[in-house]
Amino acid sequence: MIQHAKHPSHWTSPAGVKYLGPHQTAEPLDVTVVLRRRSDTKPAPTEFPSSPRFPRGTFGEHYGADPADVENVRGFARKHGLAETGCDAHRRVLHLRGTPKQLEQAFAVSLGKYQLDDHQFIGCGHAPTLPAQAIAVLGLDRRPVARPHFRVPLAQPDTYYSPLQLAQLYNFPAGTDGTGQTIGIIELGGGYTSSDLDQYFSSLGIGTPPNVVAVSVAGGQNQPGGGNADIEVTLDIEVAGALAPGATLAVYFAPNTDQGFYEAISQAAHDTANNPSVISISWGGPEDSWNSQSRDAMETALQDAAALGVTVVTACGDNGSSDGVSDGQPHVDFPSSSPYSLACGGTTLVANGQTIQSEVVWNETASNEGATGGGVSIEYPMPSWQQNANVPNTPGGSTGRGVPDVCADADPMTGYEVLVGGQTQAIGGTSAAAPLWAGLLARINQQQGKPVGDLHAALYQIGASALRDITQGNNGAYQAGPGWDACTGLGSPNGQALLDALSSQQG
Numbered sequence: 001m002i003q004h005a006k007h008p009s010h011w012t013s014p015a016g017v018k019y020l021g022p023h024q025t026a027e028p029l030d031v032t033v034v035l036r037r038r039s040d041t042k043p044a045p046t047e048f049p050s051s052p053r054f055p056r057g058t059f060g061e062h063y064g065a066d067p068a069d070v071e072n073v074r075g076f077a078r079k080h081g082l083a084e085t086g087c088d089a090h091r092r093v094l095h096l097r098g099t100p101k102q103l104e105q106a107f108a109v110s111l112g113k114y115q116l117d118d119h120q121f122i123g124c125g126h127a128p129t130l131p132a133q134a135i136a137v138l139g140l141d142r143r144p145v146a147r148p149h150f151r152v153p154l155a156q157p158d159t160y161y162s163p164l165q166l167a168q169l170y171n172f173p174a175g176t177d178g179t180g181q182t183i184g185i186i187e188l189g190g191g192y193t194s195s196d197l198d199q200y201f202s203s204l205g206i207g208t209p210p211n212v213v214a215v216s217v218a219g220g221q222n223q224p225g226g227g228n229a230d231i232e233v234t235l236d237i238e239v240a241g242a243l244a245p246g247a248t249l250a251v252y253f254a255p256n257t258d259q260g261f262y263e264a265i266s267q268a269a270h271d272t273a274n275n276p277s278v279i280s281i282s283w284g285g286p287e288d289s290w291n292s293q294s295r296d297a298m299e300t301a302l303q304d305a306a307a308l309g310v311t312v313v314t315a316c317g318d319n320g321s322s323d324g325v326s327d328g329q330p331h332v333d334f335p336s337s338s339p340y341s342l343a344c345g346g347t348t349l350v351a352n353g354q355t356i357q358s359e360v361v362w363n364e365t366a367s368n369e370g371a372t373g374g375g376v377s378i379e380y381p382m383p384s385w386q387q388n389a390n391v392p393n394t395p396g397g398s399t400g401r402g403v404p405d406v407c408a409d410a411d412p413m414t415g416y417e418v419l420v421g422g423q424t425q426a427i428g429g430t431s432a433a434a435p436l437w438a439g440l441l442a443r444i445n446q447q448q449g450k451p452v453g454d455l456h457a458a459l460y461q462i463g464a465s466a467l468r469d470i471t472q473g474n475n476g477a478y479q480a481g482p483g484w485d486a487c488t489g490l491g492s493p494n495g496q497a498l499l500d501a502l503s504s505q506q507g
Contacts, residue, residue, distance in 0.1 A: 016116060017143070023111035023122050028097050030085060031139035032218075032259050033073060033131075034297040035092040038066040056272050056308060060090025063307060069133035070094065076131045080106035091266050092300070107137055119144060121257075127293060136297035138259035145258050145290065146188055146283035148232035149315040149333075150429035151370045153412035160426035161351070162417045163242035164204055166409060166436060169349070169356050170468075172495035176443035178210075178244025183438050184268040184276030184310075185236045185249060188256035188283050190229025191222040192237055200238050200419040201245070210241040211248045213274060218263045220253035234420045235427050236282055236435045243439025246446070250274040256283075258294035262301055265312070265335075269305035277451040279305060280438035281341075282315045282431035286323045287334035287379050295334060295379065302340035309453035313438045314341040315430035316404045317373025320365055321476035321486075329395060330375045330477040332403045337377040342455055343403045344433040345488045346372035346410025347470055361473025361480045361487040362411040362428075369412055371475050372430060374486040377401040385457045389484040405459060407470060407488035408433035437493065444499050448506075458505055459490060466501040467491030 054062050070087065073094050077084060081102045086095035100111050107128035114123040121142040128137045161169070192212070201209035214222040224230050233251070241249055252268050254260035261283070268279050287295070305312050316336040317323045323331035336343035346362040363371040377400040382391055391402035409416070412428030419425075445451045452458070459467075463483070470488035471480050478486035 018115045020113040020115055020120070023100055023113050026099055028099055029103060029139060030095065030097050031103065031137050032263060033094045033096060033134050034136040034138065034262070034300065035065040035069050035073065035094065035133055036135050037063055037092065054307065056270055059270070059304070059308060063304065064090040065092040072133050073131055076106070082106060091270055091304070093266065103140060107140060109140055111140065114143065116143060127291065135300070136293035138262055138294065138297060139257070141291070142257045144256045145261055145294065146256060146285045148229060148431055149282050149284065149318050150232050150235055150427055150431035151318050151412040152231065153369060153415065153426055153428065157413045157415065157426055160415045160417055161409065162204060163239050163436065167243055168354055169351055170408070170493040170495055171497065172243065172440055173443055173447055173499045176447050178247030178439065178442035178446055181244065181278070181442040181445050182248040182250050182274045182276040183240050183244060183442050184271070184274070184279040185240065185251045185435070186264045186268065186279065186281045186283065187233045187236070187251055187253050188260060190226035190233040191224035191253070192230070192233050193224050196234055196419055196422065197237060197241070199422070201241065203419070204242055206242065206245045208245065210245045212237060212241070213248060213250045215250055215252045215274070217252050217254035217267055218260045220255050220260060222251070222253055231420050231427065232282055232431060235416070235418050235431055236280060238418045239416060239432055240280060240435035240439045243436060244442040247442045248274065250276055258291070258297070262294070262297045265298065266301040266304065269301060269308055269310050277310060277445050278438045278441045279310055279312045280435045281312065281335060282434050284314065284317060284333040284335055286325050286331040287337045287377060288331065290334055298335055299338055299340070302335060302338050306340045306454040309451045311441050311452060311455055312341050313434045313441070314343050315434040316343045316345050318346070318370040318429045319373065320363065320371035321373070321375050321478055323373050332375040332377050333373050336373070336403050337380055337401060339380055339383040339401050339456070340454065342437065343405050343489070344430055344437055345374050345404035345407035346430045346433055347407050347488060347492055348411040349409040349414050356468070359468060359470055359492060361470060361475055363473055363475055364411060364413060365476070370429065372407070372410060372487055374404050374475050374478055376486060377403065383456065385460045389460060391484070392486065402484065402486055404489040405456065406437060406467065406490055407492050408436045440493055440495050444502065447499055448503060452502060458502060462498070462501045462505065463490060466494055466497040468494055
């Protein structure tokens, strides 16, 4: 008989959520059980960034699920009448289906009907109880877990930049266009139209546009007509595609749930068809709004990416140091707070011709135009590569992982020229900084002939010599200054200098 493990779990309901009553339909639900790593894994997952990289085909032998654990969870499923719909042992995933009653009994939860704003979803009021071999079950609680990190200016600004202008200002390596690389882009809603993309890339003089591939994850689809989500999707594709037109853009569409978000990152990291070397994520939410099982599962997917040599670039939020939480305390955004994410903050950039005249911390809070996220994690300890970065303590006095790592233009008042719904407009947000960095890294990967992978240790060693240090401004609780800071990290890109530094560092 399989015993349930008692895992202490942080489990909260989002502010403003309403309980509407018990979940009463008998329609089966699909859940994702995420298993622990095999016990003979060497080195430990916490050492992934410096560990040997394994090709996608052999990864499971080192970091996948133990076959015995898979069989034990299969036995647990059979005992509760749950049907197996799929197994990806190399990703440590077992897909199960059952009626709500079967799932309630198996995981000791009560499923209910909830409403958040105008969105109704299935949820549960406390943490599921897990088999000892599992770290999470995803799909029992289908609340929206993330928001897109873009900003539409209240009035269109006089000055904004095409991605090609920013590539010149940020000194992207000449003679590179991302050829041979794939950039994975995670989207939790919305979609794009080919007509928008064709018109946009043509307007920039890009004769051969990037190859864009839509990948369905957990039922997600490219579905334009989703309002704000369409802006996010199109922004990500147009920025990354303009900067790396020779690359393939694999866009992973998943539902905005913990199950969808986890599956999108995990499947992108392990995708042997598209083989992304960089993944760009412009969605997230305050790290302490996540349930611990969901966050733990997401963290293992990000670890997988690092071990596979994939760089995951994330947007760190557009609501200043509060990350949009109204409790008067600073908060950081997840997944940017993960030490396996290259977290991107935002700046206000003013150019004079082909040179940068000024670049300061993006903070337009006074005019309701947003501000860069950034701060110190309360969930993740300070990584070894940040030990000399002078990361401040949290207000509670603890040490933690500092966010962001790097930055780029994100102020909507000095935003990015994009085309959505046939209309050209300026868009800002750290959602634009993330695909900009993804495009740069695809070009660096192309030039080096191999992926840079997890970049943190190298970046913090290189420091200001290959980046533009941003020393002026604040995001609320944190002030910029020389070196790393919790507004703009180590700085904005100097693309050619970064390529040269990485090349010399790797010998």
